[in-house]
Amino acid sequence: MPSMLAQTRLLAAELLRGVQARGVTRLQRALAPQPIISDIRGRQYAYPQDLGISTTWLGSPSSLIGWTVHFRGAYELGTLGVLAALLEPGDSVVEGGANEGYHTVFMAALVGRSGRVWAFEPNPLPRQTLEKNTTGTPQVTIRHEALAAEPAESRDFYVPRGDVPNQGLGGFAHNFTQPTEKVTVRIETVDRVIGDARVSLIKLDVQGFEHEVMAGAKDVVARDLPYVLFESIPGEQSGREVAAMLRGFGYSLWRVDERMHHPYFSLEPAGKLEAASNYLAMPPPRARKR
Secondary structure (H helix, E strand, C coil), X not given: CCCXXXXXXXXXXXXXXXXXXXXXXXXXXXXXXXXXXXXCCCEEEECCHHHCCCCEEEECCCCHHHHHHHXXXXXXXXXXXXXXXXXXXXXXXXXXXXXXXXXXXXHHHHHCCCCEXXXXXXXXXXXXXXXXXXXXXXXXXXXXXXXXXXXXXXXXXXXXXXXXXXXXXXXXXXXXXXXXXXXXXXXXXXXXXXXXXXXCEEEECCCCCHHXXXXXXXXXXXXXXXXXXXXXXXXXXHHHHHHHHHHHCCCEEEEEEECCCCCXXXXXXXXXXXXXXXXXXXXXXXXXXX
């Protein structure tokens, strides 16, 4: 049972839910950080109604994603808007870094049972939430491997310790900003797993190793010219390498800026990928195949 002070702080943070003003999120994090609300049980959260998806996601405010959804209504709202604009029933998606499945569930609803989502998540802890959320969703295939440029039976992989709220920080390199544990994971490539299946979109959030994943997806990209939605952080070479590869295939690159009203995003020229953001790579219109 949380203390009276903790309950009071949590109530104050709850009263700010839905308030859109500068500094509100920072204030909520100060009032109700994850350790204070770690005893709150998981609950079902709806996606924004005007995106046309009636499904829900099961999460807990004790994680970064769950906290953001609980207090701010959605996680990476601009990304949801982009996915809703691009995906149709019957489409197929490869997701590298599925985490707790917040975007996985949303994409599965968009593509429907005639579509397919391959969700890769090598970190066992967030994968538990991913698996709970996709039970009874036959269009989702969960893969335990990490994606990279070449397949391997074993490779060192660093995952955040269990008490770290952001479990999405796992990667092939040690993240010194968070307590981590070393595990070994099997490595696969997009090209080997997907084979002859058509891919409509590749979504990546793999902590600076997006270039490795895309190096193992060249056959799929050349054949299907899928949309590619990926994260890039200033100072990291990975995003620029992905951009160079995709521009070689004739793609245009756009920065995804979040907006508070439908459709919840705008696209700005990516330039040199100088902002920490998600970026959308769009293939040449004349080459795009549905």
